[in-house]
Amino acid sequence: MLLFCSVLVAAIDFGSSDSGCAFSLRSDYESDPINTIHTESLGGNSSKTQKSPTVVLMNPDGEFAAFGKKAEQQYEELALDDEDKKWFYFTRFKMQLFTKKGLNKDMMLEDINGRKMKALDVFACCIEYIKNKVFKRAEEGVSNLQEDEVHWMITVPAIWNESARQFIIAAATKAGINPVLLSLVLEPEAAAVFCKYVAIRSSKDGKEAKLEVFESGSQFVIVDLGGGTVDITCNEVTETGQLQEIYHASGGPWGGNMINLRIWKLIRSVIGNATFDACMEESTYLKLCMLKEIEEGKMKMKSNEKATFKLPFEFSNKKIEYKGAEIIKDKIHIDPDVISKVFEYAIEQVCSHLSKVLARDETRNVKYLLLVGGYASCEILKETIKKKFNTYDIIHPCNNPEMIVLNGAVIMGHESRPIIGRLARYHYGLAVPSGLRIIPKKETTMHTEFDHEPTFLPLICKGTPIRIGKKVAQYSFIVTSEELTDIEIGILTCEDDKAPSSIAENSCNKIGQIVAKFPALIKNSKMTIIISCDETEFKVTAVIDELGHSFSARCSFLL
Structure with missing residues (x-):
């Protein structure tokens, strides 16, 4: 984790369904790591849990209005008055960072009514709201607390790729969190x-x-x-x-939301697709109530027991012809063998x-x-x-x-190295552009020219240990062009068990690039790239031998 003396560690668990935040003082942590963690409620006075739905409401001008339970309640009131269509209501949107290919900062999100807004703005609004809630609460216990005294932790799924992780860092930065004081936690x-x-x-x-x-x-x-x-x-x-x-x-992507979707489809089939769709399209309020009923009912179900869901009044006592389900008054009862298939x-x-x-x-x-x-x-x-x-x-x-x-996540912010190593999920490699020629290592026979089929320069082999904070690869190059100031080296992955030899192979996927800017390099200058890995990101240093200087290069995974 970050090597600076923070007064406080604050964590944001930004989930697909629910989000939460917590913090603890370093002085308290040293005496009791568990019982000194303070959880800040995001759900408002009526919240039943310590976490709040990951829901954000934006006004017609695209400005932040509410988050969590308050957003749900306010939007329900708008829907009852038929004023909801002009507002933006985003729910369960985090998964799009996992499913979207070619992720970039201009990616758009669709709200519940199909209206679009930049994803970066939506995520940043949510993180900023949570950040401000935590900081305000922490200020009550720490006089004159400064923002640069807080070590921020944001949780991300372990199976997210580098693009999704970098997107969250960009959103957190837009939300006012200094990236130097931020760590992502798997x-x-x-x-x-x-x-x-x-x-x-x-x-x-x-x-x-x-x-x-x-x-x-x-x-x-x-x-x-x-x-x-x-x-x-x-x-x-x-x-x-x-x-x-x-x-x-x-x-x-097999989380609880998949069950919600399948239950929704089942109820839709039981009632009749056309009838159900017409009702949901006509009333956003009824749609919200149905979604909430499915989410809460899902967790209570048990094997070999009927599943019961409350329906909108419009469907009360509706006659249906569906084996294994019946509607009695305002509830649908589904037989165990039917719901088990869901x-x-x-x-x-x-x-x-x-x-x-x-x-x-x-x-x-x-x-x-x-x-x-x-x-x-x-x-x-x-x-x-x-x-x-x-x-x-x-x-x-x-x-x-x-x-x-x-x-x-709070505990990890206080510990220097709770996790000492991970294993690579893929083969990682580099694709060297024109203008550079690899200086082959003595023990290798790799190609040195890149005119036709560039060599896959391995960084990390699939399944090998990645030691956090340690060097994972180092390559030296000769500059072959007359003047070189901007360098972009592609970062590739391959899921095959065997690493590819050429980037031309179909199994190679470009996931990002190393970008470095230098003073103009003359032909035949020598440059060395050193790549290391911190908790969740690659770090790159470029060394120009003739100048004796080191330059920080950045890994860009947002296309």
Whole structure:
């Protein structure tokens, strides 16, 4: 983490479904890491949980109006008065950073009514609102608190690519957070760190705890079940108590939102597509009520029990011809075998992927599965995982699984190196442009010319350890053009097990570029590029041998 003496660490867990924020003072943390974390409610007076829906309302001029529960309530009032169409209402929009290809700063988001706004502005408004809430609350306990005394942490899914991570940094910067004082935290890693501290604390207090999960040499899997994504990380506890990956992070878009969508489609089919659509299009208010009913009802469902949802008055006692469902008064009752099929596909995606991860040689000594995230509260999901993975010790670390990532992010902000290494998810490499010629290393036979099929210069091989803060690759080049001031070196990835030899291969994907500006370099000048990796990003230094100077280069992943 950042090497500066912050007075306070503040974390923002910006989720697909719900968001939260928390902070703790460094002085308090040193005496009690767990119980001194303060959570700031974003949901207003009527909020039932410590987190708030990731919903933002913007006025007709595109200016911020409300966030979270307040945004929901205000928009419902607008919808009742038929004044909602001119306003912007964004919900469950975080996943677009995962699904969008060619992510850039000009990307647009569609709101609930199809109106568009720049995604960067929407994300920045949300982060700024949360940042200001946290800072105002923290000021009550710390007199004369300055913004440069706060270390900010923002959580991101482990399976997000470099473009999505850089987008969040850009949004946070636009929101007023100094990027020098900002760290991104991978959600399952934050969960692992928090679970470790809770287990150690419970053991010291004489309470029962699964402390053996975090003994030196122990291996475990974190299954972070969120609203948008499911992240799976495999970790081992080192002799120093730090965590390192034993298999690279993986997962997919199989979170709780997938269940919501499938329930929506089922109810739509039961009532009749045309009838249901007409009602939802006519009344935004009824649509909002239906979405909320599905979200809340999903978490309560149990296997072998009927699922019940309250319907809009317009559908009360509606006669239907759908086997396995009936409408009585203002509620739809769905038989267990029908509703189980809704969950079946999404849960099978999670279980199938988890089975593949646990079948690998690298994870053969794993004994524990830790389920965290808001979706981990879903009864049907928990029952299925327990049944399919009954040879493992399955642990639900606390009663509020949705708060684990947030609290873990706060702890990580106080620790210098809670995670000492990760494994590369892909092969990473460079594509060298014209104007440069590689100086081959003695032990390699790589091509030195780049006229036809440029060589894939490897940075990190898939599955190899990435030591945080350590150099991952270094290459030297000769300048072949008469004058060179701007250099752009492509950054490539490949998911194949075997690294490509040429960037012309179909399996290579350009994900970004290294951009560096120098004083004009004359022909035959020598330049060295040194690449390292911090918590979540690549860092690049360029050295001009003749000048004896080092220049910082930036990695740009937003096209």
